[in-house]
Amino acid sequence: MPAERIDGVAIAAKVRAQVAADAAALIAEGVVPGLTVVLVGDDPASAVYVASKEKACTAAGMRGETIRLPATTPEGELLAVIDRLNADPAVHGILVQMPVPRHIDAQQVIRRIDPRKDVDGFHPVNAGKVLIGDADGFAPCTPAGVQVMLVESGVETAGKEAVILGRSTIVGKPMAALLIQSGKGADCTVTICHSRTTNLAAHTRRADILIAAIGKPEMVTADMVKPGAVVIDVGINRVEDPGAPKGYRIVGDVKYDDVAQVASKITPVPGGVGPMTIAMLLANTVRAARLAHGR
Numbered sequence: 001m002p003a004e005r006i007d008g009v010a011i012a013a014k015v016r017a018q019v020a021a022d023a024a025a026l027i028a029e030g031v032v033p034g035l036t037v038v039l040v041g042d043d044p045a046s047a048v049y050v051a052s053k054e055k056a057c058t059a060a061g062m063r064g065e066t067i068r069l070p071a072t073t074p075e076g077e078l079l080a081v082i083d084r085l086n087a088d089p090a091v092h093g094i095l096v097q098m099p100v101p102r103h104i105d106a107q108q109v110i111r112r113i114d115p116r117k118d119v120d121g122f123h124p125v126n127a128g129k130v131l132i133g134d135a136d137g138f139a140p141c142t143p144a145g146v147q148v149m150l151v152e153s154g155v156e157t158a159g160k161e162a163v164i165l166g167r168s169t170i171v172g173k174p175m176a177a178l179l180i181q182s183g184k185g186a187d188c189t190v191t192i193c194h195s196r197t198t199n200l201a202a203h204t205r206r207a208d209i210l211i212a213a214i215g216k217p218e219m220v221t222a223d224m225v226k227p228g229a230v231v232i233d234v235g236i237n238r239v240e241d242p243g244a245p246k247g248y249r250i251v252g253d254v255k256y257d258d259v260a261q262v263a264s265k266i267t268p269v270p271g272g273v274g275p276m277t278i279a280m281l282l283a284n285t286v287r288a289a290r291l292a293h294g295r
């Protein structure tokens, strides 16, 4: 029997409805949750992401603002913008869209953001809080979204073997940190695999929950998946397709059609993890606003 498709669009809509309700409650108390996105340069993909973040904010009744800076902006100028946003009480969340131009040190930029406004969950203070299970911290939006998807689709996680493909700071490492905590959507035994892992398939075949975040198109094949496993595909890869209207199509890290014959549940690409990321960004921003005002 083919796997059940986990509908990221529907789950994200549910999260966004809750965010809108939470935002409305704060607004009724005189606090308008506000997210400021800073975009440096004119990378077309980043411009699309940033526009959708601002639109999602306003759709949830929040204040969304984008500051666009030229690609030549000196690092000091960007840091000064962050200082101003850190000091602005109307700004509850700050997100500097990555990647930044090469002359700017991304780590310096991330460290300059007040951790209480770091709704991306990239600041070392938040990374540490997520690791120690401090509920005060902000988890990065993509792994937080994956955890919500597991909970919302009724996946039992306690005691399960979770195998994560990819050790990035944005997805793989925080995903592991979330899944090893005790509590809902967690209590897993976690393995992280990466580019130097030997015998990858031996690890993936043990997984009750397999999370692919490696950025390699359709790399996870059916023979790598244990029958009945839950497969979460974080990958968003562009592959050439002369037959497609744009000359390319978007695929995940998982060979969907084949793996869906083996797995019990699987996320599609697009329409899986992707929509969750913005939903969690909004949720983090509302929480930042609530915390800032002692609610």
Ligand code: GUN
Residues within 6 Å of the ligand: 095, 096, 097, 098, 099, 120, 141, 277
């Ligand atoms: N670039 C691609 N994804 C992200 C994200 O989640 N946050 C930021 N700041 N930049 C990104």
